[in-house]
Amino acid sequence: MEFDLIELIRQRTAQPRDDVRLGIGDDAAVLAVPAGQELVVAIDTLVDGVHFPRATAAVDIGWKALAVNLSDLAAMGASPAWALLALTLPSADSAFVEGFVEGFSLLARPQRLALVGGDTTRGPLTVSVAVHGFVPPGRALTRAGARVGDAVLVTGTLGDAAAGLHALQQPVRNDEGRAGLREFLIGRLNRPTPRLAAGIALRDQASACVDVSDGLLADLGHICAASGVGAEIEAALLPRSSALLDLHDDATALQFALGGGDDYELCFSVPASRLGQVQADLSRLGCGVTRIGRIVEGEGVRVRGHGGAWIDTAQPGWEHFR
Amino acid sequence: MEFDLIELIRQRTAQPRDDVRLGIGDDAAVLAVPAGQELVVAIDTLVDGVHFPRATAAVDIGWKALAVNLSDLAAMGASPAWALLALTLPSADSAFVEGFVEGFSLLARPQRLALVGGDTTRGPLTVSVAVHGFVPPGRALTRAGARVGDAVLVTGTLGDAAAGLHALQQPVRNDEGRAGLREFLIGRLNRPTPRLAAGIALRDQASACVDVSDGLLADLGHICAASGVGAEIEAALLPRSSALLDLHDDATALQFALGGGDDYELCFSVPASRLGQVQADLSRLGCGVTRIGRIVEGEGVRVRGHGGAWIDTAQPGWEHFR
Structure with a gap:
């Protein structure tokens, strides 16, 4: 099957770039990294039923x-x-x-x-993408380089994708007033916006x-570990969408914002x-940004609740969303 | 699970290179392509039970x-x-x-x-590797550039991997004299040697x-299609190992050599x-090389049998091994 599908993918993703000396269709691609630039490479895999629900549309899988x-x-x-x-x-x-490539291209094209x-290949539905940038x-x-006294910030809002997954797992209620909120949250799960200009x-x-892929606590924890510092977060400062707050009580919305993954905001x-x-x-870029806490001596991430007491994020229930 | 396994992989694959500015452990790697070199990139996936038999050892999967x-x-x-x-x-x-990384490193280390x-990620056993070279x-x-009159050559021997797969699918007979031959063929299937120095x-x-990954007929066909030419191959010239010829009759060995994939020789x-x-x-590199035919006008690959007549490779049975 390989050849026809690759030809379909090649046609639908055509994107002229001078630095592509040889693209799809040979044993490998030949590329020219611009002089004076370093190459940045990453690879990530999405597995059916693990990283997206089994019913996810091909166009959404391609985007994500x-x-x-x-x-x-x-x-x-x-x-x-x-x-x-x-x-x-x-x-x-x-x-x-075709659906997959459409979603992939919707995101790829404006980025050139x-x-x-x-x-x-033939096998259980699995997608690995490797990206290259300069x-x-x-x-x-x-992740290293955070210093005691630095402010901690995030882009956008947190917890939407976890709430979107929750919405998909609940039976749909006949409640038209909230259908738009559900759709917004599911859209945040299925079509995350990489914060390229902000980066x-x-x-x-x-x-x-x-980037917040595993949840704020886990990912800010990576910064702390790599930088040899701790971080203190104020629950009251966490940016949460009105859709999240309309559909969930404060405690659940907080759990989603702290522990939910898949938001793909920057911290x-x-x-x-x-x-x-x-x-x-x-x-100026139109990217929301919120100060949520600060870098402190020590290690790990602590969260101060609305009442001023530390929240025990090690308790069962927090793990669930990571 | 991700973090511990990645740390294990990082430790076991440590390989200092000056051009790696930032390796495993951040959101992406940062790399410096040497001045005056183009970057060559490829990605290939192996799926359990599709690209290797389910019983394949982890060390062999890592190598392959x-x-x-x-x-x-x-x-x-x-x-x-x-x-x-x-x-x-x-x-x-x-x-x-651990086994996977051992096999991966056995091949990676001498190549630096x-x-x-x-x-x-968690899911059905699937491995994608992306490689970068200069x-x-x-x-x-x-694949483009073959001209009418050019000779067609291959490195090494053809058909061994297909015979190795065949050996794995047969019940083991109590025949010690042939155990070594079987092992050689299975080794060619599980531990192919990329012909880097030859390339x-x-x-x-x-x-x-x-490279001969889908079988000589298919892969030489790619050269013909990309170059706008045809090719004529002489069956009698195809390099076949003594193990292949000892364990199979000439007709089967020829089918393996022409249609069998997974040899990873260069054509x-x-x-x-x-x-x-x-x-x-x-x-001089110690790489066997054999002239097997020539580039002709027209399209597609034709094979002349031992008797001088063309072999009909479009008949059922040939497709099977591709």
Whole structure:
């Protein structure tokens, strides 16, 4: 099946770039990294029924498979250039591939990202995408570098994707007033927006950065571990969408925002001296940004509740969403 | 499960390279392509029970997952540098991962290939590897470029991997004299040798090149299609191992050699004026090389049998091994 599907994918993803010397159709692609740029590469896999519900539309799978990878580039401050696609399908289902490629291209085209190679194989539905981007030498954002006293910020809102998954798992109630809210949350789950422009704006500004794929506690925990610091978060400051707050009580919405994964927002630390500049820069890009806490001595992430007491995030129930 | 397994993989694959600015452990890797080199990238997936028999040892899966990708670099004449690994496993099976990484490293270490990033997910056993190599600008080998009158050559021997798969599917007979032959063939299936040095030697020499992953007829067919030519092969010239010929009659051995995949030898075309040089260069590398036919006008691959008549490779039975 491989050849026909690859030809279909090639036709539908055509994206001219001068730096692609040889694209889809040979044993490998040949690419020219611009002089004076470092290459940033990541790979992420989505498995049917694990990373997306089994009923997810092909167009959403195609979008998300690229989005989760572009989010990794965003977290590094890299600008995207090329992707490789490894698509494993139970059968040579060209309708699925058409939908998948449509979703993939919806996201790829405005970024001028070229699909330069791939492999289609038969097996349980699994999608791996490898993405390649550029960053000026030495200027990639990393998880290390957060310093005591830095502010901790996030883009957008947190917990929407977990609430979207929850919505998919509940029977639909005949409640038209809330259908739009459910759709918004499910859209956040299925079509996450990689924060590429924000990541580029954060070069030379953020001291550490990560994307929120496993949940804020887990991912900010990665910054803490890599930087040798701790972090304190204020529950009252966590940015939560009105859809999330309308459909869930405060405790559930807080759990989704702290422990829910799949939001693909950026979480980053910024020295106090640059805080105003960063907030202004991201706002200018139309990217919401919220200060949620600060970097402290020690290790791990602590969360202060609305009443001022620390929340025990190690208790059962928190683990569930990670 | 992701973090522990990735840490295990990181420790076991440590491979210092100056051009790896940031390796496993962040959202993405940061890499420096040497000045004056083009980047060559490929991705290939192995699925349990499709690309290797279900009983295959983890160490063999690790070797093969890298080997099939390095074979793509070999076919382009590229020298390998970095890899990304997307490993999907039914459970966080650290014994499997240890075996897998051992096989991967057995092949990676002598090539100084660094594993720079990856993703481990839960799901049906599936392995995608993306590899990155370098080639001087404009000197990558491609499938296009074969000209009428060029000789067609292959490295090594053909059909061994198909015979190895056949051996695995047969009940083991109590025949010690042949156990070594079976083991050789199964080894060719499980531990293919990517022809990297040969590929590099063929830069500026071969007019077109492909690796034999889908079978000689299919892969030489790719050269013909991309180059707008046909090819004529002499069955009597096909290099076949003594193990293959000892365990199978001539007709079966010929089918394996023409239609069997997974050999990961190189098939390439060379202008007559360079034939002697290429044969000498590859022999000096210890890489067997055999002229098996020539490029002709027209399209597709024709095979002349021992008696001089054309073999009908479109008949049922040939398709089976592709």
